[in-house]
Amino acid sequence: MKDSEFEFIRTLVYERSRILLDDRKRELVTARLGKRMRVNQVDSMGDYCHLLRSPEQEEERVQLIDAISTNHTFFFRELAHFDLVRDHIIPEMAARASAEGWTRFDAWSAACSSGEEAYSLAMTLASRLDGGGWPWQVEATDISHRVLAAAQRAIYKEGAVTPHTPEWAMTGFQRGFGPQLGHYRVKTAMRDRVNFRQLNLLEASPPFSSPLQLIFCRNVMIYFDRQTQEELIARLTSHLVPGGYLIVGHSEGLSGVRHQLQLVQPSVYRLPPAR
Ligand SMILES: C[S@@+](CC[C@H](N)C(=O)[O-])C[C@H]1O[C@@H](n2cnc3c(N)ncnc32)[C@H](O)[C@@H]1O
Numbered sequence: 235m236k237d238s239e240f241e242f243i244r245t246l247v248y249e250r251s252r253i254l255l256d257d258r259k260r261e262l263v264t265a266r267l268g269k270r271m272r273v274n275q276v277d278s279m280g281d282y283c284h285l286l287r288s289p290e291q292e293e294e295r296v297q298l299i300d301a302i303s304t305n306h307t308f309f310f311r312e313l314a315h316f317d318l319v320r321d322h323i324i325p326e327m328a329a330r331a332s333a334e335g336w337t338r339f340d341a342w343s344a345a346c347s348s349g350e351e352a353y354s355l356a357m358t359l360a361s362r363l364d365g366g367g368w369p370w371q372v373e374a375t376d377i378s379h380r381v382l383a384a385a386q387r388a389i390y391k392e393g394a395v396t397p398h399t400p401e402w403a404m405t406g407f408q409r410g411f412g413p414q415l416g417h418y419r420v421k422t423a424m425r426d427r428v429n430f431r432q433l434n435l436l437e438a439s440p441p442f443s444s445p446l447q448l449i450f451c452r453n454v455m456i457y458f459d460r461q462t463q464e465e466l467i468a469r470l471t472s473h474l475v476p477g478g479y480l481i482v483g484h485s486e487g488l489s490g491v492r493h494q495l496q497l498v499q500p501s502v503y504r505l506p507p508a509r
Contacts, residue, residue: 235264239279243267243298246286251299251377252436252462266301270294300380304457307347309390310354310398312452315481318502319355319448323479324362327447330477331368339363339370340446344435344470345454346374349385349420349428350394355450356424357406373442375433385430388420435466445475452483460490467493477507 235243243263244255255263264279271282274294285291286298310316327339339359343352352374359370376382395407395418406424410417431441435454449470455463470480471494480495480503482488487500495503 235279253457300378305347305381307350308394309350316358341372341448343374344451346376348381352428353420356427357403372428374430377434449480455486463491474505
């Protein structure tokens with residue numbers, strides 16, 4: 235890929251998603267865009283860039299972001315976060331619910347990729363709240379249409395499910411048999427509690443208005459520069475109830491990022507409760 239082509243792709247991707255592509259990503263970008271070139275039947279990167287410039291090619295610019303974004307995820311990734319939600323955050327929020335007038339426990343998996351994180355959250359909330367009279371719901375958003383389609387299918391290979399899913403959560407899956415052997419489907423009862431929607435975290439407000447008790451925004455900030463991280467944290471914070479929790483990836487502390495949250499433990503933050 236020529237310097238000018240990489241620069242064009244890098245700028246377009248940054249403008250649309252704020253994902254930062256440094257020079258080390260050049261090979262990765264070339265490989266991922268190879269597929270898009272084949273789909274569009276263009277022979278050179280120059281022609282593909284030309285196509286992306288065309289006003290009629292909005293759909294291809296969406297596909298570009300889909301192709302560039304890294305969607306790696308699995309069920310109960312960073313298991314300690316789900317243990318914390320189950321053992322501390324849910325009981326604490328449940329104890330405060332009636333005094334605060336919270337009629338529902340609302341959680342958000344922001345940058346949910348293909349759904350594993352959102353369903354893991356649903357299974358965690360179900361394990362503590364089902365049958366207890368306090369309704370709950372999970373909102374789940376991602377910029378990529380491709381991963382959201384997979385999330386809605388809710389069918390996963392064994393390798394994404396079994397290595398980290400605790401025994402108590404396996405009841406949330408149906409095991410495939412026959413041609414579906416080696417696959418698991420998330421049960422309807424869980425699927426019905428998760429709303430998947432497309433959202434660029436830096437561009438628009440989420441399509442839900444009630445403030446949330448819990449936000450997971452994990453393993454996406456690493457792709458953003460400091461200024462974008464600050465903007466994102468401010469946006470997420472504005473959707474938390476007082477005392478609500480924001481959980482980021484284990485490798486993504488907020489050091490150097492200005493914010494108004496309290497550090498609870500590494501990667502776990504909380505909006506100070508109202509006095
Ligand atoms: C590595 S995955 C993380 C998935 C999950 N949160 C986890 O920790 O396993 C990062 C996700 O962030 C999404 N993403 C990247 N930029 C985004 C943006 N500006 N708005 C919303 N989602 C974005 C990607 O599409 C991708 O699915």
